[in-house]
Amino acid sequence: MPTPPLSKNDQINIVGAGIFGLSTALHLTRRGYKYVTVFDKQPYDTTQYSYFKGCDGASADINKIIRSAYGSQTEYQQLSTEAIASWKQWNSDLENGIDVPEGMSRADRVFIQCGSLNLTDGDELPEFEKATIKNMEDAGHIDTQLITTNREHYTIAQSRGMGPAMDPFLREKRGKSNVGVLDSTGGVAIADKACRLALQKARKFGARFVLDPSAGAFDGFMTTSGGDIIGIQTKDGIRHPAKLTIMACGGWTPSLLPDLDGLCEATAGSVIIYKIPRTSSLWERFSPGQFPTWLWKVRDGAEGGLYGFPRDENGYLKIGYRGTKYTNPQRQNDGVERSVPITRWTEDRQLRKIPSQAMKVLRRFVAEYIPELADEGLQIQTTRVCWYTDSFDNHFFIDHVPGKAGLFVATGGSGHAFKYLPNIGNWVVDAIEGIGQERAAIQAWRWRELGGQKASNALMEGTKGARSLSNVSLTDEQDTRSKL
Template identity: 90%
Template sequence: MSLPSLSKKDQINIVGAGIFGLSTALHLARRGYKYVTVFDKQPYDTTLYSYFKGCDGASADINKIIRSAYGSQTEYQQLSTEAIASWKQWNSDLENGFDLPEGMSRADRVFIQCGSLSLTDGDELPEFEKATIKNMEDAGHKDTQLITTNQEHQTIAQARGMGSAMDPFLREKRGKSNVGVLDATGGVAIADKACRVALQKARNLGARFVFDPSAGAFDRFMTTSGGDVIGIQTKDGKRHPARLTIMACGGWTPSLLPELDGLCEATAGSVIIYKIPRASSLWERFSPERFPTWLWKVRDGAEGGLYGFPRDENGYLKIGYRGTKYTNPERQEDGIERSVPITRWTEDHQLRKIPSQAMKVLRRFIAEYMPELEDEGLEIETTRVCWYTDSFDNHFVIDHVPEKRGLFVATGGSGHAFKYLPNIGNWVVDAIEGIGQERAAIQAWRWRDLGDQKAFNVLMEGTKGARALGNVSLIDEHEETRAKL
């Protein structure tokens, strides 16, 4: 239910300042919309999108994976190619002092092209990787997907300074299998700095931001007697009329927008973080100049689904698990259970542990692939549950909300949206304006029902589901350390 003749002078409210909200604000302002206001309960001007300073949204992180590898899903492959060009432009902008946030310098970068390695523990490449290689070559990106066991590809990687990224876990040296594909176009986004750059760019174009636990926190919609949405009310009681309201609240979106029932659900990944001492030999070993981002058995269920990064400038080495996507069902006012994020920083009920299953898979991987961490006696510095919004098919949801004139949603990142921070907002604005509706990506992101198709993600199992945090054992880094003694 689109809005007729949305004017460049109409007020537009965006709820949420994560990647969907930031990117949408940036591109609305870039297209000349004069009155764009973004609301968020997080004081991002103070916390600077740092998880360590109390930010609990998925976008507030130290790093995220950038990759072009998408198997047969060429719509995301094309979107990634577009995004990577923009990431490189943002690096250039920083180097030249354009849109430079306070506290950052011209030496800062938001994208490091260290490669993204997809690994299997099998003897042959999975079909996903084979499809990626073919589709990238068909799109003119030959020799960007480098097979780790291919001598010619190893030579290409060496020539590009990516030789160590073909075997970052030293598998061949240890006499072990090393089957995978290095996406040489990919690498790592410096997430918190990238969000700050997007924020600066949007502000410089005139977008307004309200960051406050009360004045920036969504409370309810303003509606007409016919159900049209005409703005929002924030927790401080103030009303903010708008012609269009865009909900881009990350993991909180499904519980704030019940219309998403069956289409989207908040799910948690599990993260552990080590800290590499600068004096350690591992500082260079895991540097982004020598170590890629990586994924391991990401489509293999509960015993796989790992991903990781090189260490960052502070020495933090992050490893994540999404083999099981956990939920936190809570009964809402309408009597329906919906998964609601709970984090280390949740106001009334903090979660400082991760599921034991996640820790088991992570520990097993580290013992096999990264034994030097344990050899040096390094312990886990901290843990995190990181909340995403999964759709049933892993496609985003970017569309007008049915039967809710004046309401739009941009969500369903399904754990793979951050890489599109520079460009996804342009597509969101296209969807708002009705431009290019025939494109495959826009079609995939429309409001939809499961119908007869098989769900990639099973949603809304509730408190009886095996993935509900209340039904699984939890462990923190200190308990895990004591258990080993």
């Protein structure tokens, strides 16, 4: 039977305090739901969403890309426009002292509009970028998508203080190709601070958070004899009844919810991080005021799929690889292999290396596009595997779980959901309440099956698959240095 309509006095459990869980808790309580509890095994009040303090979810990060560029997918373009307005409001809230989490100040910002540059190594713009330009113009966002080879666009960028972002790798100065589009609406989200701000906002509206390795850790569902979900049990043995349970567990969602078999899977991106000293000549060069977020050959398979950021306030310069999305299949109690995140901080075993293929592509890019790092003798400080939930078609899954009254899922971020932290929860609540079901985004996020369509992502290839971490060589910064 379907989940009955909720009243504002019903108990709602949310499993996961990443961007889907935080945003959903915020918007549920904003709409007057009085009993919303978020459970997470991470003690975020102590770790403050810092990867360096032991947080291993994708939301717990240094920074994330904000962009409006979505090719023909205008539903995400529109969602990005809405999100960016909210990001700016959150900055204003900080500046005006309306919401200032402990350890942050009114001078902090959670969004920096430094632009987002989409680059290719070809001579012409790919069709995706051409579609973005057209659809942004059609939506009234004129002269926001600035072509790097267009001199008029260079002038526009300079007038907005974004001139350096049109050629951040100094390609023209070096006599090399520099073909791309700068999305001047985009930039960088300061991920850990943004999550801390969202957590405070949700608490202010009445959401309760249980953030603890035992009391906050999901251990199973409370079910009726008919299979409906009536709450959860946490690892401390406590049962938490609820009218609705929302699974928003990031990369852990598919292994906790077998209903998603063949629809979603946990996959790993690969990250390297340099650290630029404040005394370096590169400190200003890679600052958000001079350097945009960027993507390079993101749809070109294993030899592309790179993205990166300006350095953060501590000097960390992060570069990521998603050209191959790796998996960690583990046989579960029902006999099915499902990919389960393994990180530097996971309990049973840890991973402190990244796949050699990822390191090869990353190193090759750095040597060609950012030789200054080697010139200054800077080396990789740390590596990270970052786990996302990929859906088969890169659309989110935001819907009631079929055949299980009382259960809802918000997942499938597919590596591009963080930018919607301020507003995705509003859409989740719409989906819960059945509001605006005709909208393209809600339609795209409904529970669906692969059917006869071609999948964007091949899922659940298991331990025999070429992307399984058990079948690929691994390396880290120490291995690389020993070969130099």
